[in-house]
Amino acid sequence: MPIPVVIKITIAVILLIVSQFQLWSRLSSGSIFSPEFPRVIVLFFNWAGGxxxxxxxxxxxFDAVMLGAMLIPGSAMTVPVGVRYAMAAIAAILAAIGVYNAVRVPPVKDVDIGVRELPPQFDGYTLLHMTDMHISRLFPAAWTRTVVDRSNALDVDLIVVTGDVIDGTLAMRRADVEPLRGLRARDGVYMSPGNHEYFLGYREWMQHFTDMGMHLLPNRHAVLEREGGRLILAGVTDLSAPATGMPPPDLAAALDGAPADAPILLLDHQPGAARKAAARGVALQLSGHTHGGMIPGLDRLVALGNSGFVSGFYAVDGMSLYVNNGTGIWPGFAMRLGRPSELTRITLRRKVPADK
Structure with missing residues (x-):
């Protein structure tokens, strides 16, 4: 490009610095999951990286097009420098849109899901599914408070959270998570852990969430009752748990002692084991973790690590699976194009067998 060498070197140095965002995050906090910079700097790193x-x-x-053109006999193409400036402008605009989509307070998404053998007393039961909030410098107390206010305004029967609530230690995030204490639903707030909880002080966080009024389900279950009808709400630990000396996911342990005549709703942060859950008789599994794949193309790579389950509703061997795109996103790659964040209000419906 026809620009002075000094400017080229300056731009190259800036690109090199930006490309090492994860290194600077480790230096700032000891972990790539918790960049402890002012929010505007975290936003800049995500925009520039995108x-x-x-x-x-x-x-x-562009190179592929040029190569194809070169293979045509007698072709001679010259590329105006304006094309390269336009490419840079398009990249910058796409990154800005992607970051904006990632950090906004998510809209409400309404989903009806049929559940086999759902007691009639639970037909029309509403629950709010939240996941992957990643409360951090990128999603501070003001963002959390707005999410809580929007959630409470929905007036649902139950709130469920499938992990990755935080990015940072309890000492770092105490003030930012405090608004979660205000979450309200008629049957309470239940949570299963995600992988980030294990990376950032699992025991401390689980105790703190309990103190905030959340009901934790690490390989445990609760029984919800309504006018004689019953629904089992179970949760499992995350696949990353054994790496930190914690118990691995154990659905059998989670369901130990549960009534046999009630449908099972499972909270599992990662969706990859959905077929195993279906084989165990789970009627509905709620998961997150994938962030919906974040951008087209990348979602196909995300699918490889999650048994093909990335975003939205799936019918899995007779079980219903819903994979939430996420309420927030990891601050190390805050980018969304065509994969919007969501506060998912799910209405449970009785699923009538096909032979009836």
Whole structure:
């Protein structure tokens, strides 16, 4: 490009610095999961990193087109420098849109899900599914408070949280999670842990969430009752638990002692084991973890690590599975294009067998 060498070197240094965001995060807090910079700097790193990614993809596409043109006999193409500036502008704009979509307070998404053998007393039962809030410098107390206010305004019967609530230690995030104490639902707030809880002080966080009024379900269950009808709400630990010396996911332990005549609603942070849950008789599984794949194309890579389950509703061997795109997102890659965040209000419906 026809720009002075000094400017080229300056831009190259800036790109190198931005590309090492995870290194700076580790230096700031000891963990890539908790960048402890002012929010505006975290936003800048995510925007600049996204711009680098999109520019690289555009450059690869451009090179492929140029290579194809070179293979045509007698062709001679010259590329106006304006094309390269336009590519940079497009990459920067896409990254800005992606970051905005990632950090906004999520809209409410309404979903009806049929549940086999659902007692008639629970037909029309409403629950709010929250997951992957990743409360951090990127999602501070003001964001959390707005999410809580929007959630409480829905006036649901139950709130369930499938992990990755925080990014940071309890000492770092105590004030930012405090608004969660205000979550309200008629049958309470229940939570299963995600992988980030294990990376950032599992025992301390679980005790703190309990003190805030949440009911924790690490390989445990609760029985919800309504006018004689019963629904089992179970939760399991995360696949990352054994790496930190904690018990692995154990659905059998979670259901130990549960009544045999009630449908099972399972909270499992990661959706990859859905077929095992279906085989165990679970009627509905709620998961997160994938962030919906974040951007088109990347979602196919995310699918590889989650048994193909990335976003939305799936029918899995007779079981219903819903994978939430996430209420927030990991601050190390806060980017969403076509995969919006969500506060998911689920209405349970009686699922009539096909032979009836």
């Amino acid at each position: 711009a680098i990614l999109f520019l690289a993809l555009l450059q690869l596409l």
